[in-house]
Amino acid sequence: MLETRNLNKSFGAVPVTRDVSLTLERGERRVILGPNGAGKTTLFNLLVGELRPCGGSVHLAGEDVTTLPVARRARRGLSRSYQKNTLFDGLTVEENLGLAAAVATGHASRLGGDSLARPEVREIVAEVADQVNLTAHLHARVNEVSYGIRRQLEVGVALATRPLVLLMDEPTSGIGPEMSKGFHDMLKDLPRDLTLLIIEHDMDIAFDVADTITVLNYGEVVFDGLPEAARGSKLLKDIYLGAWEDA
């Protein structure tokens, strides 16, 4: 569903992504681990098209999208929930989901109450609100809800575009441990055919959600495989887990 071949990116003389080749099958849930500065966010930027690689290619659903801009990759089903805030603060949860759904269904040309009233938009809003556990909060204004709910809504907004692949960069950063657990239960309940690529710092959660794990170190893939194998690997322990346990 999503593939990179020998992806390379340097900033000036500094290589930040080194020969990264990844293959995600449809419905696979992959967690990317790696120390600070390992190049995780840079890899996401290359995948969604915010950065152009110096070499290598990106393929989405079998098509080479390496030179496509962000919006065209998004229309082909690659969606990202951002760490920075991309919500409309003065609008309700429902309106935020509705706008994303309206854009995705091509009804956003006349933004206003009536695009949100369209049955196909309403249907997506109801479905996504249920998926991200926000049905009870639909009428709350975004600037009145908790930080954890905003993070859930960010995922909802990405889902409302009906993606094939959803990329999340540290979706639970800044959320307390209790909400974080609920957040990951929510991720685990997402449709099994949605392909997920998640950058996550919390090991327990990573091992809980992931079908497969990729570890980056200095821009390079140093581990790619099953969570159980990652947990026991000495290489991993040395470069990553060790540093963590010591922290």
Ligand SMILES: Nc1ncnc2c1ncn2[C@@H]1O[C@H](COP(=O)(O)OP(=O)(O)OP(=O)(O)O)[C@@H](O)[C@H]1O
């Ligand atoms: N636009 C840029 N220009 C120059 N250097 C950059 C740029 N973006 C990232 N870098 C550098 O590339 C390296 C990898 O950064 P990146 O943000 O991808 O790491 P990360 O794995 O996401 O780290 P973190 O866990 O802290 O989020 C860092 O050394 C960073 O300083």
Ligand SMILES: [Mg+2]
């Ligand atoms: Mg990062």
